Amino acid sequence: MKPAPFLYFAPNSLDEALLLLAQYGDEGKVLAGGQSLIPTMNFRLAQPAVLIDLNLIAELFYVRAQADGPLHIGAMTRQRTLERDPLIAAHAPLLQATMPHIAHPQIRNRGTIGGSLAHADPAAELPAVALALNAQLRLRSQHNERWVAARDFYRGLFTTALAADEMLVEIALPSLPPRTGWSIQEMARRHGDYAIVGVAATLTLDEQGRCTQATLALLSVGEGPVQAQQAIKLLQGELPTPALLAAAAATTAQIDIDPTADIHASVAFRRHLAQVLTRKALTEAFERAKR
Amino acid sequence: MDNLHTLSVNVNGVTYTRAVEARLLLSDFLRHELNLTGTHVGCEHGSCGACTILMDDQAVRSCIMFAVQSNGHTLTTIEGLTPDGNMQHLHPLQTAFHEKHGLQCGYCTPGFLMTLLPFLAENPHPSDQEIREAISGNLCRCTGYQNIIEAVKLAAQKKAPRP
Numbered sequence A: 001m002k003p004a005p006f007l008y009f010a011p012n013s014l015d016e017a018l019l020l021l022a023q024y025g026d027e028g029k030v031l032a033g034g035q036s037l038i039p040t041m042n043f044r045l046a047q048p049a050v051l052i053d054l055n056l057i058a059e060l061f062y063v064r065a066q067a068d069g070p071l072h073i074g075a076m077t078r079q080r081t082l083e084r085d086p087l088i089a090a091h092a093p094l095l096q097a098t099m100p101h102i103a104h105p106q107i108r109n110r111g112t113i114g115g116s117l118a119h120a121d122p123a124a125e126l127p128a129v130a131l132a133l134n135a136q137l138r139l140r141s142q143h144n145e146r147w148v149a150a151r152d153f154y155r156g157l158f159t160t161a162l163a164a165d166e167m168l169v170e171i172a173l174p175s176l177p178p179r180t181g182w183s184i185q186e187m188a189r190r191h192g193d194y195a196i197v198g199v200a201a202t203l204t205l206d207e208q209g210r211c212t213q214a215t216l217a218l219l220s221v222g223e224g225p226v227q228a229q230q231a232i233k234l235l236q237g238e239l240p241t242p243a244l245l246a247a248a249a250a251t252t253a254q255i256d257i258d259p260t261a262d263i264h265a266s267v268a269f270r271r272h273l274a275q276v277l278t279r280k281a282l283t284e285a286f287e288r289a290k291r
Numbered sequence B: 001m002d003n004l005h006t007l008s009v010n011v012n013g014v015t016y017t018r019a020v021e022a023r024l025l026l027s028d029f030l031r032h033e034l035n036l037t038g039t040h041v042g043c044e045h046g047s048c049g050a051c052t053i054l055m056d057d058q059a060v061r062s063c064i065m066f067a068v069q070s071n072g073h074t075l076t077t078i079e080g081l082t083p084d085g086n087m088q089h090l091h092p093l094q095t096a097f098h099e100k101h102g103l104q105c106g107y108c109t110p111g112f113l114m115t116l117l118p119f120l121a122e123n124p125h126p127s128d129q130e131i132r133e134a135i136s137g138n139l140c141r142c143t144g145y146q147n148i149i150e151a152v153k154l155a156a157q158k159k160a161p162r163p
């Protein structure tokens, strides 16, 4: 249960970190909160030859809001900060409400938003929430920068669009349109454990109360965060009656997801949970949108 | 790999300077280098909470941090709660655990206490539900948790009696 030896760098600037990443490419790994990486290194499931610690790079820790513009979050912002930052509470209440579901305070004190998004654990909340909030991710390498939408970022089990010399440096969340409600629902065996199934949703209404836009993303039901495409289509342009929300939940559970069984849940149980939780999430999002 | 990094860290009010390998876990640094064996190691992968300590007054798990990462920071371990080691001077939270039988074998106890210190500082009148959530990241194989919850309530009362 001890990590294998590695070369350790703790640069003070992003440029230095990107230079090191360019230099060490595949052998190098960045260390964010360490709350997923260090356990896997302790098990020796991961044995990176070089570790580039981002914890001293002050320019990666921030939450910034512009009037009506997107909210910008530095990749090293701790999960605990997101839980408490008034800007997050005001501009991204769904993100704030998600935090208590992620592990425990001791872990959120270290764990970062960038680390969780880049790790791409299919059971993690933040990737699904990033989909639900149409997040844009800023990726940087030594000589390049590009923005990738969260929905294009996830490529399968623990796999993302990040190249070996690239780093996630910033997350931008577009502000929610007026009359938008949101919800996060999940079922875990113990508070803070990885969820057996989870759902993040937003619902936007027009003046007549019709749904103009919906987002619906699930966790622990596939190889990465999963968007419920068919269910979203069902909602678009319609009045969100209880019957419609129930139909969208059924579509999510039966058509949009392809869950697998593990020691915690069978496929049938996961589908059942997905249906119940999606209906709850859509109902709560609708109630919030009406206010 | 002979790659030593110098680190200087304040633990319970004492500054220590040591050269360590980057892969040395903070829990092992405290226990093996500084002989502060009050910090316990249960799982060594972040699941059980036994190794919880304070870094700059915030609870963290020392088994999933590298010692070098504590350079320049201030740590508090269980030993810091009773600096003179005199049983008469136990911290009120320790006394409450004693009085309410919040421990049996005691293996998990340092982790619980270090988790609860910042929690009670921020939340001096917690509800049962809040206490349960606060300790959800700490495992105890002996007590069944009920007496731990009683101890936290007692500690909260002692520290700040309700009007």
Ligand SMILES: Cc1cc2nc3c(=O)[nH]c(=O)nc-3n(C[C@H](O)[C@H](O)[C@H](O)COP(=O)(O)OP(=O)(O)OC[C@H]3O[C@@H](n4cnc5c(N)ncnc54)[C@H](O)[C@@H]3O)c2cc1C
Pocket: A029, A030, A031, A032, A033, A034, A035, A036, A037, A038, A039, A075, A101, A102, A103, A104, A107, A110, A111, A112, A113, A114, A115, A116, A118, A119, A121, A123, A124, A125, A126, A162, A166, A167, A168, A169, A192, A193, A194, A195, B045, B046, B047
């Ligand atoms: C007991 C326990 C319970 C947990 N429960 C949950 C839970 O319920 N839900 C949940 O979502 N998570 C949970 N976690 C994981 C936790 O949220 C981690 O903090 C998170 O998964 C990873 O974030 P990190 O900052 O710690 O990243 P690290 O562990 O440092 O890194 C994770 C991976 O991402 C890469 N990486 C990190 N930052 C970047 C970046 N900026 N650019 C590119 N690559 C990067 C690293 O190289 C590494 O491969 C739990 C962890 C533990 C130990």
Ligand code: FES
Pocket: B040, B041, B042, B043, B044, B045, B046, B047, B048, B049, B050, B051, B052, B061, B062, B063, B064
């Ligand atoms: S020993 Fe650190 S969490 Fe179990």
Ligand code: FES
Pocket: B102, B103, B104, B105, B106, B107, B108, B109, B139, B140, B141, B142, B143
């Ligand atoms: S008292 Fe024995 S593990 Fe908690």
